[in-house]
Amino acid sequence: MSSEREIQQTLCRMCDDRCGIDVHLEDGRMVDITGNRAHVWNKGRLCVKARAAVDMVYHPDRLLTPLKRTADGWQEIPLAQALDEIAERLVEIRERDGARSVSVWKGEAIGFGQQEDIARRFIHAFGSPNYLSNDSMCYAARYFGYKLVDGGWPIADLENARVIVMWGANPPHAHPNMTQYITAARRKGAKLVVVDPRLSAIARRADVHAQPHPGTDGALAWGLMRELIRTGAYDKEFVERHTVGFPELSAYAATFTPEMVEQETGVPVATVIEVAALMGDAAPRVAMYVGNGLEHHENGVNNIRAVVSLDALLGAVDREGGNRFVEPAPLRTLTLYDDVPLTHLGPLGADRFPVLYDLRQECHTMTAMGAILEGDPYPLRAMVLTGANPLLTNPNTERVRRAFEALDLLVVRELFMTETAALAHYVLPAASFLERSELHTHAKHQAITLTCRVCGFPEVQDEYQFWHDLAHRLDMGAYFPWDDETALNRWLLEPSGLTLEELEAHPEGVTYSPLTTAPLERGPFATASGKVEFASRYLKDLGYDELPTYKSPEYRGTPDDEYPFVLVTGARKLLYMHSRFRNIARFRTAEPGPEVEMHPDDARALGVGEGDLVTVTSRVGSVTIPVHVMSPAEIRPGELQITHGWSEANVNLLTHDDRFDPISGFPLMKSVEVRVEKV
Numbered sequence: 001m002s003s004e005r006e007i008q009q010t011l012c013r014m015c016d017d018r019c020g021i022d023v024h025l026e027d028g029r030m031v032d033i034t035g036n037r038a039h040v041w042n043k044g045r046l047c048v049k050a051r052a053a054v055d056m057v058y059h060p061d062r063l064l065t066p067l068k069r070t071a072d073g074w075q076e077i078p079l080a081q082a083l084d085e086i087a088e089r090l091v092e093i094r095e096r097d098g099a100r101s102v103s104v105w106k107g108e109a110i111g112f113g114q115q116e117d118i119a120r121r122f123i124h125a126f127g128s129p130n131y132l133s134n135d136s137m138c139y140a141a142r143y144f145g146y147k148l149v150d151g152g153w154p155i156a157d158l159e160n161a162r163v164i165v166m167w168g169a170n171p172p173h174a175h176p177n178m179t180q181y182i183t184a185a186r187r188k189g190a191k192l193v194v195v196d197p198r199l200s201a202i203a204r205r206a207d208v209h210a211q212p213h214p215g216t217d218g219a220l221a222w223g224l225m226r227e228l229i230r231t232g233a234y235d236k237e238f239v240e241r242h243t244v245g246f247p248e249l250s251a252y253a254a255t256f257t258p259e260m261v262e263q264e265t266g267v268p269v270a271t272v273i274e275v276a277a278l279m280g281d282a283a284p285r286v287a288m289y290v291g292n293g294l295e296h297h298e299n300g301v302n303n304i305r306a307v308v309s310l311d312a313l314l315g316a317v318d319r320e321g322g323n324r325f326v327e328p329a330p331l332r333t334l335t336l337y338d339d340v341p342l343t344h345l346g347p348l349g350a351d352r353f354p355v356l357y358d359l360r361q362e363c364h365t366m367t368a369m370g371a372i373l374e375g376d377p378y379p380l381r382a383m384v385l386t387g388a389n390p391l392l393t394n395p396n397t398e399r400v401r402r403a404f405e406a407l408d409l410l411v412v413r414e415l416f417m418t419e420t421a422a423l424a425h426y427v428l429p430a431a432s433f434l435e436r437s438e439l440h441t442h443a444k445h446q447a448i449t450l451t452c453r454v455c456g457f458p459e460v461q462d463e464y465q466f467w468h469d470l471a472h473r474l475d476m477g478a479y480f481p482w483d484d485e486t487a488l489n490r491w492l493l494e495p496s497g498l499t500l501e502e503l504e505a506h507p508e509g510v511t512y513s514p515l516t517t518a519p520l521e522r523g524p525f526a527t528a529s530g531k532v533e534f535a536s537r538y539l540k541d542l543g544y545d546e547l548p549t550y551k552s553p554e555y556r557g558t559p560d561d562e563y564p565f566v567l568v569t570g571a572r573k574l575l576y577m578h579s580r581f582r583n584i585a586r587f588r589t590a591e592p593g594p595e596v597e598m599h600p601d602d603a604r605a606l607g608v609g610e611g612d613l614v615t616v617t618s619r620v621g622s623v624t625i626p627v628h629v630m631s632p633a634e635i636r637p638g639e640l641q642i643t644h645g646w647s648e649a650n651v652n653l654l655t656h657d658d659r660f661d662p663i664s665g666f667p668l669m670k671s672v673e674v675r676v677e678k679v
């Protein structure tokens, strides 16, 4: 008998790049995944993770039944019973400790569009402001850097640039298909500058690799601004017409001489001058992309603001080949911030990090740990968590563990029994991205794609169905009136004038508004003054410096002999997404385990070679981990790197949950003082 073969077109979400894929099915079962050549973003190309989605979905360890913790261990229970019991517990906790003692937490695996907003909607309808997510340490600090300076969240127009600057980002591992756009520009003669303390995969291909010490990028950006101003190579017309604070900026920049920059960052004087000249010549076609590498520092937002100010000096704001503003997709919003304001209930972290709540309505996960353990600023008792594994991804794991163990109710929606799920009272099996249908926007192309359900399992709910069913048990059904995700998708899409059927017919993405580059004709910038703000009144009123002033990271400003190394964490590796995919057998063959990247001189001084075990200790904790001896150009002496997400050697046992960037509240995860001892 011949088998039934078919192809369904949807998006890969093994990472957030969401490449178009063709899913090959045989008798309804996925057998392969190939690239959708027509998709606006990836044009057919995929990275190795896409095909592993088949292994993930049918993995023998996949959770397919709801589990309840009992004195005798896990007990399988029917879904309806699990939801009834969870709803009952939530009501009890709300009656006893108030609605704000309940929280939700959405993780990176859920994504950022409607799935995030459904969780926000749920907790607000419940009466609590406490929406937590991975955004306490992911991209919000970059968003603030842009929002506070140019009012936008622009896209680097890589393919039309004459100079590309990758600033603390490593696309070959983190955004594989972004490299297509960089390659296209280089074919047309564009120069590539990479700013990274390590010789990363993208730095290997660079025309210029500037190698600053971790957390010192602000000094480099200021030094470049000084050079551009000194040589008159900045865009005077842009500065005059569209910015505020130039005199203050200019005066402050003057102190960042190339010699001072070399001293602070380790980037040679000649490189500072060379990069400034490259930028000045190419302006405004200079496309800078800021990555996660700049965020996890005590001075993250101001370092990013300095980079964005550099953009503005080059006149590269909303320009072809520079940074382009994009139109947001014309979709309905699911959040209830305007309808149900809950600010008076004290969203966790909003007092310490007002910008985080004001500009993103995010609560602060590290503050939440204090609320659970110490009742500070008030007790947090319950959490419904989906698509995250904070036991491996949040700083100071030991404290995260104690906090999660202390909750009265922890519900985890998962595909697998993770370190975090193991602490839950209820573990609910969750639908993977191939078992859901949702709308995705691709900002760069101003396009929307609808994903489709390729497969499914009986007791495994999609995100919407879960929040819907729980809401209806809590008398909040009015906020979740759509019967299923298709009805929800239809409602969300209405203002766009597009229909679900049109999107279904175009899995390559449908443009919602044509790309325009009408520089500076879009009216005022979306800042308080309507101009690009080198100096921010908004921040000043909140008690911060008006300018993105530079502060030396503590490990440089006040070195501590007990912890002579500085540790960068979390440099992405192509095969693994944070704590995910360690259970994909062939990935383990290619990249078997954690390691600490080290300069050969340091290895020699410690008397260790490749694969030898060392103990790395910070003021927070320690891990034992094999050494990977790098070649001398790959990493500087005295600097180390460990990628997160490994339970075998969890680097977040070392990271601080009490030292933050003062504006974003991001933890410092990429400049941790440590010592190393041979085991």
Ligand SMILES: Nc1nc2c(c(=O)[nH]1)N[C@H]1C(S)=C(S)[C@@H](COP(=O)(O)OP(=O)(O)OC[C@H]3O[C@@H](n4cnc5c(=O)[nH]c(N)nc54)[C@H](O)[C@@H]3O)O[C@H]1N2
Pocket (backbone or CB within 6 Å): 015, 016, 108, 138, 139, 167, 168, 169, 170, 171, 173, 174, 175, 195, 196, 197, 198, 200, 212, 213, 214, 215, 216, 217, 290, 291, 292, 293, 294, 297, 568, 570, 571, 572, 573, 574, 575, 576, 577, 578, 670
């Ligand atoms: N395969 C894979 N892809 C991913 C992810 C994953 O886990 N795995 N995670 C996704 C997520 S959520 C995110 S946020 C992105 C992040 O992706 P990117 O923004 O590209 O960030 P990283 O790869 O973390 O780090 C980029 C580089 O920053 C460097 N760096 C560290 N400290 C500094 C510093 O102080 N200054 C400078 N200039 N550079 C520094 C590191 O050496 C590293 O090479 O990746 C996404 N893509």
Ligand SMILES: Nc1nc2c(c(=O)[nH]1)N[C@H]1C(S)=C(S)[C@@H](COP(=O)(O)OP(=O)(O)OC[C@H]3O[C@@H](n4cnc5c(=O)[nH]c(N)nc54)[C@H](O)[C@@H]3O)O[C@H]1N2
Pocket (backbone or CB within 6 Å): 106, 107, 108, 109, 110, 134, 137, 138, 139, 292, 296, 386, 387, 388, 389, 390, 392, 393, 394, 413, 414, 415, 416, 418, 430, 431, 432, 433, 569, 570, 571, 577, 578, 579, 580, 644, 645, 651, 652, 655, 669
């Ligand atoms: N030291 C250090 N720590 C870091 C970073 C760093 O650079 N250094 N980077 C930080 C950053 S930028 C981020 S974004 C965070 C990410 O941290 P998290 O949000 O915790 O992300 P993951 O570790 O990928 O965990 C996702 C979990 O969701 C599950 N899952 C997969 N698909 C689905 C699904 O469809 N539905 C549901 N419900 N669950 C699913 C997976 O099995 C996995 O256990 O990590 C942060 N942690």
Ligand code: SF4
Pocket (backbone or CB within 6 Å): 012, 013, 014, 015, 016, 017, 018, 019, 042, 045, 046, 047, 048, 049, 050, 175, 176, 177
């Ligand atoms: S880059 Fe790889 S994992 Fe990410 S969406 Fe594309 S194919 Fe999937």
Ligand SMILES: [Mo]
Pocket (backbone or CB within 6 Å): 108, 134, 137, 138, 139
């Ligand atoms: Mo992230």
